[in-house]
Amino acid sequence: MNSRSLQTTIIFLVVGGILILALGGFFGPASRRLDSGLVELQTWFSSRFLGVQDFITAPRDIISLRTRNAQLETTVSQLQTQVIELQQRVNETEILAALVDFSRTNPESTYKAAAVIGRDPSPFLHYIIINRGSNDDIRRGMPVVTNQGLVGRIDAVIADAARVELITDPGSSVNVYLQNADTNAVLLGSVTGDVSLDMISQNVSVEPGDLILTSGLGGGYPPDLIIGQVVTLRSLEFELFQQATVQPAVDFSRLEIVLVITNFRPVDITPLEP
Amino acid sequence: MRNLIAFPLLALAIILQSSVVSQIKLISGYADLMLIILAAWALQERVESAWHWAVLACVFTGFVSSLPWMVLVLGYFVVVYLAQSLQRRVWQAPLLAMFSVTFAGTILMHLISFIVLRLSGTPFAFGDVVGLITLPSLLLNMLFAIPVYTFMRDLARWVYPYEE
Secondary structure: OOHHHHHHHHHHHHHHHHHHHHHOOOOOHHHHHHHHHHHHHHHHHHHHHHHHHHHHHHHHHHHHHHHHHHHHHHHHHHHHHHHHHHHHHHHHHHHHHHHHHHHHHOOOOOEEEEEEEEEOOOOOOOEEEEOOOHHHOOOOOOEEEOOOOEEEEEEEEOOOOEEEEEOOOOOOEEEEEEOOOOEEEEEEOOOOOOEEEEEEEOOOOOOOOOEEEEOOHHHOOOOOOEEEEEEEEEOOOOOOEEEEEEEEOOOHHHOOEEEEEOOOOOOOOHHHOO | OHHHHHHHHHHHHHHHHHHOHHHOOEOOEOOOHHHHHHHHHHOOOOOOOHHHHHHHHHHHHHHHOOOOHHHHHHHHHHHHHHHHHHHHHOOOOHHHHHHHHHHHHHHHHHHHHHHHHHHOOOOOOHHHHHHHHHHHHHHHHHHHHHHHHHHHHHHHHHHOOOOO
């Protein structure tokens, strides 16, 4: 080895040593400045490289991404359809389970489940159409309920369908019993779908929240079917009776499946009326 | 022969009315698809079977609805009569005629329903009926009038083709 190459080797060793020491942090602030400078430089190079790489590979990726995106969108739409179908089944199952519970807790009646398939074409009337008729032993006058309470009664029947008059119909009147006040009253429907109580004696005290049940008077409905709760009471001294607004237990806007009480035969008391 | 399309079409209309249209409520009112179809059909220039369609509409609606027959017969026949009278007078502005018949027909139909139901003992307050049922139904009928008219015009051209 000649003296020139020895000199070069020594210089390399010294500079390399200093560099290693600097990178190792042995020179304090000077080391940190060197480190950060190198990191910045590397970051700059790295970002430029990634930019160039993106530019070169992007068109190929976009095509594959679009294909993949289309596949995923198809899958998502299929899954959404499945979710909707399953959700519907879950809803139906929940309703049916509730109705089964209801029929178990009320074993004195026999029930026939029916789906609501339509409503009266006239906005003046509150009727629904169910998919059970005389072929299923459904008869006129049979009460219709859900697990929440009274819905109405069968108004007309054909072979495979029946029309149900809801208790919210303006022409509907139901004899009811106010459990807490221990008194009878009449439940009336209205054109808006709200129900109200009339013919409450002035002598009784009715409170908001009082439970309303069918009384069975008149023979139109069996007794003790839940109808709803008293919301507000209107009592005027110069009137013969008190009136009350009612919150029905049943949500009439979301009727899907109902139960027809098939072992109840309404009594026609018209000949006995004076 | 092509007039027999009335049977499936009006049957489909009453099914749609009962299962779909009556669920699309505005306050307490909803559109009367049968009335609009009858009005649109009777307004078509070459149509000769509007009265037959009215009878069929009465039968189908009466089968489903609890409304007294008298209301349907009076209402739908008055609508057809109005439409045919207007068709001869304002034939150059068919959409105007359609809107006029829908407007007058809805008001008349509701008025007849109100009177007949009141007479049969159903308690109604006139203010409630107008505000909660008639006016919202009128608006919805007007909205349905344009697409139904367009459809019925095309159907009329198919049922009564021009002879060359």
